[in-house]
Amino acid sequence: MPALMLGGRADDESAAGRRPGLAYAQAMPAARATPPIVLVVEDEVDARARIRGELERRYGGDYRVTCEGSALAALAKLERWRSAAEPVALVLADQWMPELTGEEFLARAKALFPDAKRGLLVSFGAWGDRRTADAMLRAMAAGRMDYYVLKPWRRADEFFHRTVTEFLHEWERSSAASPQEVALICERRSPRAHQLRDLLARNGVPYVAYDNASPEGRRRLAEAGQAGASDPVVVLMGGGVLVDPTNAELADAYGVSTTLEGRSHFDVVVVGAGPAGLAAAVYASSEGLDTLVVERESIGGQAGSSSLIRNYLGFARGISGAELAQRAYQQAWIFGARFLHAREVTGLQPGTGRHVLTLSDGSEASAATVVVATGISYRRLGIPGLDAFLGTSVFYGASVSEARAHAGQEVYVVGGGNSAGQAAIHLSRYAGRVTMLVRRASLVETMSSYLIDAIDAAGNIDVRPNAELTGCSGDGELETITVRDGVSGPIETVPAAALFIQIGAEPYTAWLPPQIRRDAWGYLLTGRDLPPGSWPLERPPLMLETSLPGVFAVGDAREGSTKRVASAVGEGSVVIEQVHQLLDMAHAASRAARRRASSTALGSP
Ligand SMILES: Cc1cc2nc3c(=O)[nH]c(=O)nc-3n(C[C@H](O)[C@H](O)[C@H](O)COP(=O)(O)OP(=O)(O)OC[C@H]3O[C@@H](n4cnc5c(N)ncnc54)[C@H](O)[C@@H]3O)c2cc1C
Numbered sequence: 001m002p003a004l005m006l007g008g009r010a011d012d013e014s015a016a017g018r019r020p021g022l023a024y025a026q027a028m029p030a031a032r033a034t035p036p037i038v039l040v041v042e043d044e045v046d047a048r049a050r051i052r053g054e055l056e057r058r059y060g061g062d063y064r065v066t067c068e069g070s071a072l073a074a075l076a077k078l079e080r081w082r083s084a085a086e087p088v089a090l091v092l093a094d095q096w097m098p099e100l101t102g103e104e105f106l107a108r109a110k111a112l113f114p115d116a117k118r119g120l121l122v123s124f125g126a127w128g129d130r131r132t133a134d135a136m137l138r139a140m141a142a143g144r145m146d147y148y149v150l151k152p153w154r155r156a157d158e159f160f161h162r163t164v165t166e167f168l169h170e171w172e173r174s175s176a177a178s179p180q181e182v183a184l185i186c187e188r189r190s191p192r193a194h195q196l197r198d199l200l201a202r203n204g205v206p207y208v209a210y211d212n213a214s215p216e217g218r219r220r221l222a223e224a225g226q227a228g229a230s231d232p233v234v235v236l237m238g239g240g241v242l243v244d245p246t247n248a249e250l251a252d253a254y255g256v257s258t259t260l261e262g263r264s265h266f267d268v269v270v271v272g273a274g275p276a277g278l279a280a281a282v283y284a285s286s287e288g289l290d291t292l293v294v295e296r297e298s299i300g301g302q303a304g305s306s307s308l309i310r311n312y313l314g315f316a317r318g319i320s321g322a323e324l325a326q327r328a329y330q331q332a333w334i335f336g337a338r339f340l341h342a343r344e345v346t347g348l349q350p351g352t353g354r355h356v357l358t359l360s361d362g363s364e365a366s367a368a369t370v371v372v373a374t375g376i377s378y379r380r381l382g383i384p385g386l387d388a389f390l391g392t393s394v395f396y397g398a399s400v401s402e403a404r405a406h407a408g409q410e411v412y413v414v415g416g417g418n419s420a421g422q423a424a425i426h427l428s429r430y431a432g433r434v435t436m437l438v439r440r441a442s443l444v445e446t447m448s449s450y451l452i453d454a455i456d457a458a459g460n461i462d463v464r465p466n467a468e469l470t471g472c473s474g475d476g477e478l479e480t481i482t483v484r485d486g487v488s489g490p491i492e493t494v495p496a497a498a499l500f501i502q503i504g505a506e507p508y509t510a511w512l513p514p515q516i517r518r519d520a521w522g523y524l525l526t527g528r529d530l531p532p533g534s535w536p537l538e539r540p541p542l543m544l545e546t547s548l549p550g551v552f553a554v555g556d557a558r559e560g561s562t563k564r565v566a567s568a569v570g571e572g573s574v575v576i577e578q579v580h581q582l583l584d585m586a587h588a589a590s591r592a593a594r595r596r597a598s599s600t601a602l603g604s605p
Contacts, residue, residue, distance in 0.1 A: 036089035036171070037081060038164075040067040041074040041105060042121060043097045047151055051092070051121070054152045058161060059168070063089065071100040078112045088113040089171045090164070092149055094121045095135050103135050107144040114476055115175050117167035119149035140317075146170075147317040170320075173206055182207040182254075185217050185224075186232035192244070193232050194387065199247060202298035202305055204322040205254065247297070248342040248361075256341045260363050263338070266292045268579055269357055269367040271345045272508075274301020275565045276555025277373035278328035279572030284371075285335035287576060289583075292365055293337055294357075296344035300325025301375045302556070303565050305390065312565050324565070346511055350548055353586065368586060369550050369579045372524060373572060374508035376556045376563070381414065381501055386472050393478035393498045408432045409497035412481060414469055416443050420502035421451035427500065428458040435494075437467040437483060472499070507557040517547040523559035526552070539585070542578040544571060550582060 038055055042048040048067050055065045068074040071093070081088055091109045093102035100108075106118040120136055139145040146167065152160040182200060186193035188211040200207040210217035212230065224241045226233045231244035240253050248258045268284050270277045273295035284291040298304045306321035315324075333339065340359070347358040354366045378396040386394055407430040413423050416438035427434045436443075436455075442465055443452050455461045464483070470491055471482040481496045507522045517525045517534045525531070527543040534547040544552045554575050555561060555568035 034086055035062060035064045036087040036175075038063045038065050038090045038168075039074060039078070039088060039092070039109075040065070040121075041069075041071050041091075041093040041097065041102070042067065042151075043069050043071075043094060045069070047094070047121075047123075050152050054155070054157060054160060055164070059164070063168075071097050071105045075100075075105070075108055075112075078109055082112045087175065088116040089175070090117045090119070090167050092119045092121050095132055101135065103139040103144055106139065110144060115171065117171050118145045119147055119163065119167060120145045121151050122148050123151050124153060173204075173323075180206040180208040181237045183220060183235040184209040184232060185212050185220050185226075185229075185235070186210075187212055187230065196232055196234070196250070198305075199250070199298060202300055202322055202325075204299070204304075204326040246342075251341040257339060258342050259361065260292075260340065260359075260365060263292075264363075264365050265354075266290050266338075266365060266367045267583065268292075268369045268371060268576075269294065269345075269365055270371045270373055271357070272296075272301060272373040272375055272555075272557075273299045273325075273329070273339070274373060274375045274555060274568060275303050275325070275328070276375070276568035276572035277301070277371070278325065278332060279569040280371045280373060280554060280575055281332035281337040281339075281572075282328060282335060283573050283576035284579065285332055285337035287580070289576070289579065291332075291337040292340065292367070293332065294340045294343055294345050294359065294365075296342065296360070298325075299329045299339075299341075302377070303568075307390075307392070309565055321565075348511070348513055348516075348551070350513060350515055350551075353550075355548075355550060369552065369582055371572070371575055371579070372509070372512065372546070372551060372553045372557060373555045373568075374557045375568075376505040376507045378501070378505045379503045381469060381503065383469060383472060386499075389472065389474060389478045389499070392476070393474070394472075394501070395498070396501050406431050406498045410435075410495055411498040411500065412437060412469075412496050413500045413502060415502035415504075416440055416446045417502065417504065418446075418448055418451060419504075420500075421447045421455060423500050423502050424461050425451070425454050425458060428461050431460070433460050433462065434458075435462045435464055437469055438463060438465050439468060441465050469499075472496075505556075505563075509557055512551075513548070515548045516551060519559045524553035524557055525559050529559060542581060544575045544578055545582075552578060 038059060040048065040051050040055065042051060048069060052065065052067045059065060066077065068077065078088065091106065093105045095102035102120050106120065109116065109118060120139060122132060122136065136148050147163065149163045150159055182205055184196055184207055186209065197209055210220055212221060220235065221227050221229055221233060224233060224235050226241065226243060229243060234242040234245055234250060236253060242249060242253055251258050267289040268291050270280045270291065270293045273293050277293060281291055281293045300321050303309065303321035304325050308318040309321055309324060310318040312319060312324065344360040345357050346360050348370065349356040354368055355370050356364050356366045357370065358364055409431055410433050411427055411431045413420050413427065413434060413436045420436060424434050424436050440446065443463060455463065466486050468484045469481060470484050472478055473480050478496055478499060480493050481499065482491050482493050484491045509518055509522045509524055517530060519525060524546055526546055527541050530541055530547050535541050537549055544554055546553050552575050554571035556563050558571065561567060561571060
């Protein structure tokens with residue numbers, strides 16, 4: 001089911017001329033010519049027979065199930081399949097095999113089929129076995145496996161099947177080998193092509209991209225009646241063709257709402273659909289508030305660009321940011337929240353009782369309460385090709401949780417501020433060597449002295465001053481970077497397994513009126529952090545309320561917030577309680593005013 005289409009409201013869908021699933025069903029692609037492969041490596045005969053039986057009975061119609069007793073024979077098969085460009089969806093391997101451990105085998109399988117899902121097969125008793133548990137934790141942290149899989153111990157073992165089905169679902173969503181809902185044909189390296197790919201990926205839309213100069217790209221262009229087009233062309237599975245679409249045109253064509261469609265008054269408008277805004281939308285709509293969410297780019301915000309969020313409660317094997325965002329989006333939609341996609345809120349006009357928001361298409365929406373959940377954007381380095389490694393070996397901001405995966409390796413940190421220093425120290429616990437690339441002559445002006453001392457003491461952190469990152473290369477993952485010393489100094493190529501970029505972040509708050517107080521960096525001040533004299537009413541501000549009554553701030557855009565998915569979700573959830581308090585106060589005040597008015601009228605001669 002198309003992710004964004006599912007989120008459209010019934011009336012939105014008919015307005016857009018589509019109903020969910022209709023175009024999808026009409027255009028249902030035929031079964032694949034080559035069924036994807038599920039490979040199992042298990043040296044123990046009975047266990048192998050049980051796993052084969054379960055997999056063949058359940059998936060045999062759509063997948064080619066292949067079971068091997070020898071890891072080396074299985075590797076030879078993987079190499080053959082790679083040469084023949086056959087799709088491998090899932091590889092499952094037992095940990096303790098005579099020729100190779102499962103962990104080693106899965107690492108080699110990853111090099112051959114980076115898209116394939118990889119599971120380590122373990123028996124029920126494995127929890128008590130420290131050696132197996134250590135191997136699992138090591139392989140997970142290093143990204144050699146996606147998760148463990150408990151071997152089936154009886155027929156129709158649904159626990160086993162749940163893990164396998166989830167693996168196959170994830171592979172299907174991400175694999176270039178599976179039929180996709182959108183085809184993008186473009187000059188692969190053009191900035192607009194990158195934006196469109198990013199937009200589709202972060203919105204969880206399964207798509208495939210072709211270079212317009214490739215034979216397949218040219219064939220697709222001709223099929224779409226756009227032979228020779230140099231602008232990006234988008235072909236939808238339902239049959240639509242868009243040439244160089246804007247984000248709003250693409251969202252429209254995909255069947256989601258980009259206009260207010262006659263509605264303009266809401267109880268609450270949530271600005272931004274990152275984790276904080278989505279949480280606010282779920283709580284507000286589930287508690288009966290008439291809710292509008294406006295998102296200018298992608299559902300999920302920054303989290304949508306995270307390939308795997310590993311520290312969100314309840315997702316032991318991690319969840320992709322796009323998947324988490326889609327689930328939250330659908331949850332808010334099911335409770336009745338209205339979404340406006342590909343539209344930016346450009347202004348807020350304060351009012352008494354209601355505030356008016358201006359949208360990028362010129363329309364206006366008014367609301368008794370506004371939740372600002374606009375987040376921040378980590379400053380990016382404009383190095384060509386760098387974004388291709390995002391999430392695998394290049395990380396912005398909060399991704400130091402990746403540190404264990406780079407144990408013993410040569411890693412680089414770009415930046416000279418406190419966050420870069422903290423990242424370097426954290427990484428030095430695991431990495432072989434950490435090198436900090438600092439543009440200034442030293443760290444003294446930009447970093448706290450306790451961090452400089454800790455860097456000196458670490459023993460495996462080098463600080464390279466006057467250094468600028470100029471390029472990068474690698475096959476799937478980062479392998480080398482180029483660094484220039486000084487403004488016009490020599491350029492050196494050095495091996496690098498990972499790059500952690502910490503060059504600061506900016507909140508998206510410039511569009512707000514001056515009554516809303518921020519700190520020197522633009523982060524929104526709320527509740528007790530408001531400076532004396534900035535709060536205009538007798539009642540104290542609520543905890544997440546800004547200096548403009550009725551306007552709340554949550555998530556990364558709020559001063560002092562913890563820049564994490566869980567805390568953004570937490571703030572987005574609790575703010576709705578404060579929205580209720582404020583609406584209750586407003587209702588009580590208007591009831592009192594009405595009573596006063598009617599008693600004055602009754603008392604008048
Ligand atoms: C690459 C990466 C990996 C990360 N990995 C993790 C992780 O593993 N675990 C973890 O806990 N945290 C992680 N984080 C941090 C986490 O994603 C953020 O803390 C979280 O997304 C903040 O949520 P938010 O809703 O406050 O803001 P955001 O996620 O920034 O969302 C704000 C949204 O508001 C929209 N917006 C902005 N201005 C407007 C406007 N004027 N009108 C309409 N819409 C607007 C933006 O387009 C955006 O979608 C990661 C961040 C990045 C960048």
